[in-house]
Amino acid sequence: MKIKHIFLAVSSCLLLFSVMGFAQEKSHPNIIIIITDDQGYGDLGITGNPHVQTPVIDKLATESISFNNFYVSPVCAPTRSSLMTGRYSLRTGVRDTYNGGAIMASNEVTIAEILKQADYKTGVFGKWHLGDNYPSRPSDQGFDESLIHLSGGMGQVGDITTYFKGDKSYFDPVLWHNNKKEAYRGYCSDIFTEEAIKFIERNKEAPFFCYLAFNAPHTPLQVPDKYYQQYRGIDPASGFENDNRPFSEMTEKDKEDARKVYAMVTNIDDNIGKLLQKLDDLNIADDTLIIFMTDNGPQQTRYVGGMRGRKGDVYQGGVRVPFYIKYSSFEKHKDIETMAAHIDILPTIAQICNVPLPTERIIDGKSLLPLMKGKGGDWDSRSLFFYWTRRYPELNYNMALRKGSYKLVGKTDYDAPIKDFELFDLDKDPYEQNNIVLENQTIANNLKEELHETYNELIASENLIHQPRIIIGSTHENPVILNRNDAGGQRGIWDQEELYGKWKVSIEKGLYDIKFKFINPVKANGRMYLETNGLVKHVLNKKEGTDIIEMKNVFFSEMDCDLIPFYAIGSKNIFPFWVEMRKID
Structure with a gap:
């Protein structure tokens, strides 16, 4: 188990709140963070989009404090690591969305972990994207319950349980519930919401932290037909003729993508409505703080409020997102123009929930509570x-x-x-x-x-500098399945077959059974190689047209290494799609 040191006394936080005059508020409100995936600033009715229907989120915004200059990272995993830790993503080890760079170091302290100090029940539902193996899974980072897909998206190469479903990956998926595979029925956004609601129902008597991280409207753009039909006939490029703001020209593909995205967003809006209704039904709405935000700009070209750029860009269209925060003691429909960011969420929640921050590391963010309370502060110099x-x-x-x-x-x-x-x-x-x-x-x-x-x-x-390693052979995870999202090697490694790839791992001493899975069946009479710190093991494959090759009873001494597997046949070296390593002694 990892050890994390947090030194600030709770009594000092109590004193701070007393001095600031907040002692009368609930010291440990429930926390719900809702974050969507690749939903740009312009994908809401309240931000000026005449096409997308988001009545629930629009109403939530009018009941919230809106930060109108709120920023995130240009892409998924970096935003999520900063949100979780209050730190720039590079400090956490997260430098990419794949290429082995979307694994957050286990020594990072997350929102879930700081709230555990106050006995919060913690749950994550949807997209994690900060490591799929021990010790970087949600359960290793402070979450009591987790229901997630793997890697950066369902249907992507790293999500081994949905990738081969193709254009149906968002429907009836196999997901990972508390690190175990479970089959679910329905559409992914509906499933994540339903399970989040069950978590809230089970923990309504105790303070809880619910992190509802929709994987929509990220690609692949899949949505139930009843939602798509609402947008089938619209022209997403229309309605901006008299708008003086810049608007990028949309191709026919852009328009069709926008229709699907808007359908996915409306589905999310309906699901958020169900969650908010459940808070009312349980009579805990006033005791619950709600945050709504998105993780970066849109992946495709469409309305983005006139801003330049989109996902991946450091221009405004890639990094400026909606951010609404609602709590019963906060002012309603208040606009704040001060620049704020994802790194501010953890310190804000820590102050509101009266829990100490870690003191042995740099926290890049600042609590937004003084701004929300009209207390001002030194923000111009940041x-x-x-x-x-x-x-x-x-x-x-x-x-x-x-x-x-x-x-x-x-x-x-x-x-x-x-x-x-x-x-x-x-x-x-x-x-x-x-x-x-x-x-x-x-x-x-x-x-x-x-x-x-x-x-x-x-x-x-x-x-x-010392990138997080996946631990193999631990009692916390056995077997370990190494997926393509966390593989490094050649730049841009994805679903290619003939390329150099590897995983950074720590292997515990012992005997292992190993399976190598390939995207396509391989020909017979090639050799399966496994290299670790210069130690090479190989076996002849005699099976024609198999997509699984096995090595049994392989001994490893304890080591940190690059694990490098490849199937050599003729002049080709074929990299596996995933590798399963099971410790057997």
């Missing part, structure tokens, strides 16, 4: 760092820093001069259309200096 490139961050490329109204964007070389950057004044140019770097080089150079300082600090993070 800056936010953004990046996204595949595998590892690349200095000055798709990298940005925002401070005050100014935002410096790099889409250039590591040694580029300041004239090759973009500088925007978002107060005057919220859609990032006018590059003012040449007229404001002093401002730009100051931002560039801070950008480089932040980059250099983050890439030196211990959890990034």
Whole structure:
């Protein structure tokens, strides 16, 4: 079991709340965080989209405090690690959405873990995307109950239980309930909501933390037909003719994708309505704090409120998302324009729930509670760092820093001069259309200096230098199935067959039975190789057209290593789709 040190005394937090005048509030409210996947800022009625129907979320927004300049990372796993820990994702070891870079270090302290200090019951339902094996699963990171799919998305290569279902992966899926495979009936978003509601019902008497992380409207764009029919006849590019904001041209495919996305979002809206109704039925709505947000911008081209860019971009369209927070003691329909971010969620919840923060690590976020209570504070001097490139961050490329109204964007070389950057004044140019770097080089150079300082600090993070390893042979998980999402090796490793791949693992001493699964059957008379720290084991495959090759009674000494499997046949080296390792002694 991992050991985590948290030193701040609860009594000091009680004193803080008393001084600030919040002692009369419920000290341990229930917490629900709802986050959707690849739903952009513009995929709501309340943010100006005339097509998508989201009456429940729109109403929730009017009953909440809305942070109108709220930011996340450009892609999934980095956002989720920052949300869970209050830290920039690179500090946590998360640097990618796959390529072995979406595993959060087990020494990170999550929202679930800080709330366990106050005896919260904790549950996650939907998308985790921070590690599928011990010691990085939800159950290893503070969650009492977990119902998740694997990797970054259902139907993706890392989710071995839904990948081969193809265009039906969102329906009747096999999911992972408390680390065990279970078959479910229905549509994924409905299932995750239903199970979250059951969790709430079971824990209504005690404070609970429910993390409802929809995998929709992420690709593949699959939705029940009754929802698709609501949008079948619309033109998602219409209705913006008199809008002076920028709007990207949509192809016919973009329009069809938008119809499916809007259908998926309306399904989510209905499900959120069911959850909110359950809170009313249980008479705990006033004791429950609710957060709604999304994880990044849209993957496809569609309405995004006029902002530039989409998922993966450090422009506004990739990183600015809706964020609504509702609690009975908070002001309703209050807009806050101060810049805030995913890293602020953990410290905010810690203060509201009267639990101490970890003190032996850097917490990059700040509690938003003073802002919500009108207490102000020093917010003008804060800056936010953004990046996204595949595998590892690349200095000055798709990298940005925002401070005050100014935002410096790099889409250039590591040694580029300041004239090759973009500088925007978002107060005057919220859609990032006018590059003012040449007229404001002093401002730009100051931002560039801070950008480089932040980059250099983050890439030196211990959890990034020493990437998290999957532990094999532990009693906490046996067998271990290594999937493609967590495989490293060649850049862009996905569902290819002929490529170099590996997993970073820690193997406990013992005997193992090993299965190698391939995407397609392999020919006979090749050799299955397994390399670990220079130790090579291989076996001749005599079966024609098999997609499973086994090694029995393989001995390993205790080691940290790169586990490198491949099937050699002729001039080809074929990388397995997944590898199962079962300790047998």
